[in-house]
Amino acid sequence: MxxxxxxxxxxxxxxxxxxxxxxxxxxxxxxxxxxxxxPPLAPTPRPRTILALGLNYADHAKELEFKAPEEPLVFLKGENALTGHRQMTKRPAGVEFMHYECELTVVIGKTAKNVKRADAYAHVAGYAVANDYAIRDYLENWYRPNLRVKNRDATTPLGPWLVDAADVPDPMALALSTTVNGKLTQSGNTKDMIFDVPYLIEFFSSFMTLSPGDLILTGTPDGVVDCRPGDVIVTEIEGIGALVNTIA
The missing domain is CATH 2.30.30.370 (FAH)
Known part of the structure; x- marks a missing residue:
């Protein structure tokens, strides 16, 4: 559903x-x-933790001239960064490069602590599409994104749907794509993640508790381009939905 x-x-x-x-x-x-x-989040539980992956596709790491990480590269996001389908995201004045990131988002459904890989999917409520914009001008280090890169208000559209996990038979075999003003600019597949969903749940839950409503944004493949005011960005994941956002 x-x-x-x-x-x-x-x-x-x-x-x-x-x-x-x-x-x-x-x-x-x-x-x-x-x-x-x-954003398709119920009033309770709200996400206490939003985890976002960097460089989780080898082609994207190569695109940015970085070596693929040997363990998950992760940073935290605040809930105010989230916005909904068909909403606006502001490009700050004077910015040289602001790009989208089409990402499969995992929504945790039950408390996860020391979860083994084989049991990971039992802790997933469902999936959504995220567009995790990055403002490259403010980036100090790809391995240490600062707050102005990834935590600006309304710079992470999420939606349009939260799709029940039962309706996504294999989240690790989903096509991803992005269009800018109707032109295809990004194409990939979740099968190309360096660290897949079960690995990530096992990894995070080994040292922290994941709670119902928490989010894991799993990274983006290569193909990011600069987004200008007026651009309409559609990030789409097979079986999950097409998330529309406009740059203001």
Whole structure:
């Protein structure tokens, strides 16, 4: 099932997809373009921890002229960085290079501590698409992204859907793509991750507790380009959804 969180007529609703429309809890069906989309996170639990992977695709590491990491390169994000489908993301004045990152996002469904790889998927509630914009001007070191690169308000669109894990038979075999103003600029597949989803859950839970609602953004393949004001960016993952964002 595809779950969404939207604002409609001034009220926030948890909705599901039904025949190309949004089904509200009271039974009403509304059009996708009649609502304001929010990140598909239920009011509780909110994500206490947002983990984001850098250089988790070998081709992207090569694109940035870095050696692929030998263990996950990870940084933390604040919830204010998240924004919804069809929302705007601001490009700061004077920036030379701001690029998208199409990423499969794992939503944790139950408490995970010292989880073994073979049991990892049992702790996943579902999956979403993230576009984890990076402002390269502010980057001090690819192995140590600073706050202005990855934690600016509304620079990480998430959605449109939270898709139940049961409806994604193999999250490690999903096509990813990005278009800028309708032109294909990025194409990849989750099978090319250096550290796959079960590995990441085992790795993180070996030293920290993952809680329901926590997010893991799993990195992006190569093909990033500069995004300018007015550009419409669509990051899409097979079976998960197409996330639309416009640069302001």
């Amino acid at each position: 595809k779950h969404a969180r939207i604002s409609y007529q001034g009220v926030v609703h948890e909705a599901t997809e039904r025949d190309g429309q949004l089904l509200l809890p009271d039974g009403r069906l509304v059009a996708f373009d009649a609502v304001s989309w929010l």
